[in-house]
Amino acid sequence: MYSFKDITDGIDSILHLFLNDTFATLAELILAGLALIGAYAVLALTLIYAERKICAAFQCRIGPSRTGKWGVFQTVADMIKILFKELIRLDHNDRFLFRVAPFIVIIASMCTFAALPFAKNLHAIDFNMGVFYLIAVSSLGVIGILLAGWSSNSKYTMIGAMRSGAQLISYEISAGLSLLAVVILSGTMKISEIVEQQSEMWFIFRGHVPAIIAFFTYIIAGHAETNRGPFDLPEAESELTAGYHTEYSGIQFGFYYLAEYLNMFIVAAIAAVMFFGGWMPLHVSGWDGFNYIMDCIPSFIWFFGKTFACVFIALWVRWSFPRLRIDQLLNFEWKILMPICLINIILMSLIVVF
Amino acid sequence: METSANTIIFYILGAIIVLSSIMAVAYRGILRATTFLLFVLIGTAGLYFLLDYHFLAAVQLSIYVGGILVLFIFAILLTSRTYKPEPRDKFRVVMAVMTVLTGIAVTVSVLFKHRFLYSSNPTIVEHRETDMKIIGKALTGADKYQYLLAFEVMSILLLVCVIAGILIARKR
Numbered sequence: 001m002y003s004f005k006d007i008t009d010g011i012d013s014i015l016h017l018f019l020n021d022t023f024a025t026l027a028e029l030i031l032a033g034l035a036l037i038g039a040y041a042v043l044a045l046t047l048i049y050a051e052r053k054i055c056a057a058f059q060c061r062i063g064p065s066r067t068g069k070w071g072v073f074q075t076v077a078d079m080i081k082i083l084f085k086e087l088i089r090l091d092h093n094d095r096f097l098f099r100v101a102p103f104i105v106i107i108a109s110m111c112t113f114a115a116l117p118f119a120k121n122l123h124a125i126d127f128n129m130g131v132f133y134l135i136a137v138s139s140l141g142v143i144g145i146l147l148a149g150w151s152s153n154s155k156y157t158m159i160g161a162m163r164s165g166a167q168l169i170s171y172e173i174s175a176g177l178s179l180l181a182v183v184i185l186s187g188t189m190k191i192s193e194i195v196e197q198q199s200e201m202w203f204i205f206r207g208h209v210p211a212i213i214a215f216f217t218y219i220i221a222g223h224a225e226t227n228r229g230p231f232d233l234p235e236a237e238s239e240l241t242a243g244y245h246t247e248y249s250g251i252q253f254g255f256y257y258l259a260e261y262l263n264m265f266i267v268a269a270i271a272a273v274m275f276f277g278g279w280m281p282l283h284v285s286g287w288d289g290f291n292y293i294m295d296c297i298p299s300f301i302w303f304f305g306k307t308f309a310c311v312f313i314a315l316w317v318r319w320s321f322p323r324l325r326i327d328q329l330l331n332f333e334w335k336i337l338m339p340i341c342l343i344n345i346i347l348m349s350l351i352v353v354f
Numbered sequence: 355m356e357t358s359a360n361t362i363i364f365y366i367l368g369a370i371i372v373l374s375s376i377m378a379v380a381y382r383g384i385l386r387a388t389t390f391l392l393f394v395l396i397g398t399a400g401l402y403f404l405l406d407y408h409f410l411a412a413v414q415l416s417i418y419v420g421g422i423l424v425l426f427i428f429a430i431l432l433t434s435r436t437y438k439p440e441p442r443d444k445f446r447v448v449m450a451v452m453t454v455l456t457g458i459a460v461t462v463s464v465l466f467k468h469r470f471l472y473s474s475n476p477t478i479v480e481h482r483e484t485d486m487k488i489i490g491k492a493l494t495g496a497d498k499y500q501y502l503l504a505f506e507v508m509s510i511l512l513l514v515c516v517i518a519g520i521l522i523a524r525k526r
Contacts, residue, residue, distance in 0.1 A: 022358050022359045025359055094383065094385070096386065096389075097385065097386060097389060104392075128409070128484070129409050129412055132412045132416070133408070133412045133415075136412040139415075139419070139424075140420060142420075142424055143392060143419070143424060146424070146427050146428070146431065147389065147427070150427075150431055151385075158431075161431075165427075165428060169424065189486050
């Protein structure tokens, strides 16, 4: 199978020709950071285009079609437009917190992004407790949302921020618990090992019923964590104009927009890694010819294919269901989803032990 | 990583932590102070990452930043009115200065008295990451240097808190 190790090792040895160890490491850190930011931007553009096209298909429209063939450059044009927009200054608010809040949201999602395995040997951070790291840093974004709601000094944003806070804190629990079920099955929290263990068969097929339950609870909870789909009451446009980012304009609003789309991607990518084996091709033990053909497909195509399949599910749900009420939303989490997750963990432990 | 690069990163993190802690205490607007506390906590997590103490760093992020700080912000947002500056009280200023001086004295004396492993023996630096299995067994074992009892007491305490919270907040 083609591996990215040749490229990364090549860059490493070239840098070591010109620089000493310290500066070579520093240069590699900066290069990795730039590559991640670039991937972040490109993925955001792709996702926004995909969302517009898929949404159009669900509503029997054509979607963007004028800019470029099939409108592929529409989101690029929109990006240029948003970069030139004016940043509106508000009166009677806390300027500092107003400026800081979008950065907190986007940094939280960037941190999660860095720990994803994009392809074989293309994995920026591989911690021993990778899954725990993912859960930990994805809980930072809520602070940015709360600060944004407060510092805009408006009732709409405040209500939006409070709803979002309650929703994110509650659904984080279910998301964490359903990932924990997979951790129990694999016996490790290291993401590279979790992917490696799925070389025989993906966890969703190997983990019997609990893995399938965990997948569905994770998709629901992750969906709620991204403030999208039927769970978008923090920005319910019919009641709250636009929720917590009502007062933002220009690229500051763009940051929230980017973070929202990338969070959707991240949730889908974590689901793909934990349940569908990340970049690991579909292997069936014994079928050597089949496995060989599967290995010929490059690993990043597997990763992005699985992730975009999960993104498609998210978009499908989003454009199919009506919005929930806040009390229904919280009741659903605390009275239905979390007990299911807890029972699921017990089931999974029983299966692993016996 | 290279030792000199580690030192540079340590000083950057240290500067962030020191400056943000001063701002957190000095600002009178309570939500701004909380935001600077957020930077302090994230900087501390960065220090743990630098020490290859990844588990503790993730705990720091998920418990202090994702849990306690969010609780603080919620409490502030739900309770505080617009801020009115209080008149400066001389007695309070004196007490604050004395507390700060005592704190500095204690920290500095501990720093000078403590014999750091690294300064006496610079060869012990090696890349070492604690395995998750060791941490898990230490948390749920009943032998010496294992913490099952503390873990269980903690969880019962939290359960009591949850039940009490529901009891206070329930509809009558």
